Amino acid sequence: SQTIHQWPATLVQPVGSPLSLECTVEGTSNPNLYWYRQAAGRGLQLLFYSVGIGQISSEVPQNLSASRPQDRQFILSSKKLLLSDSGFYLCAWRQGLSNIQYFGAGTRLSVL
Amino acid sequence: AQTVTQSQPEMSVQEAETVTLSCTYDTSENNYYLFWYKQPPSRQMILVIRQEAYKQQNATENRFSVNFQKAAKSFSLKISDSQLGDTAMYFCAFTFTGTASKLTFGTGTRLQVTL
Numbered sequence: 001s002q003t004i005h006q007w008p009a010t011l012v013q014p015v016g017s018p019l020s021l022e023c024t025v026e027g028t029s030n031p032n033l034y035w036y037r038q039a040a041g042r043g044l045q046l047l048f049y050s051v052g053i054g055q056i057s058s059e060v061p062q063n064l065s066a067s068r069p070q071d072r073q074f075i076l077s078s079k080k081l082l083l084s085d086s087g088f089y090l091c092a093w094r095q096g097l098s099n100i101q102y103f104g105a106g107t108r109l110s111v112l
Numbered sequence: 113a114q115t116v117t118q119s120q121p122e123m124s125v126q127e128a129e130t131v132t133l134s135c136t137y138d139t140s141e142n143n144y145y146l147f148w149y150k151q152p153p154s155r156q157m158i159l160v161i162r163q164e165a166y167k168q169q170n171a172t173e174n175r176f177s178v179n180f181q182k183a184a185k186s187f188s189l190k191i192s193d194s195q196l197g198d199t200a201m202y203f204c205a206f207t208f209t210g211t212a213s214k215l216t217f218g219t220g221t222r223l224q225v226t227l
Binding site for chain 1: 145147149154155156157158159162203207209211212213214215216217218219220
């Protein structure tokens, strides 16, 4: 069966520090991968998605970037965090022609 | 651009009762999918139910069912025999068919199930 792992679960970082969040999927190949952010009490906003290795599409221009160095690995990064980057970050995957996205457990990021 | 609207920020229902959560969406496309996701306090997003726009029959999953009105662009979720474990945020979401399949979410409805 397929599983998605996301880490760390919680992260507290100072303003101006770098960020790296990782997401990996097991039990599938060539999935679509997605990064979402959820602000407190709000819905999910799509940040990036990838349909293949090295292919990244950005939905919201901002202080973040994404990379897909391997088929089942998706990384969210920042060189210098801002206070406004605080939030709950969720990774998701979609297999083949199915339009269902399955989510990781999320990372709670606090930038202080 | 596509939008998803959930007009009920909070709802409450007693255990064993039935509750309906509302969702409307706006699109000019004809082929798409609609979803309800549940986010309990753990914040894990869990798929509740899916509806294909080309299907007239409403989707059901055990105690969960939808009322899909394509012409009205309405997609409500009915929870029957509510249980304490149904307490969560519920998000309505929309995606086109296609390679990217990006989800557009509503702002959510917080459901509290009480004794």
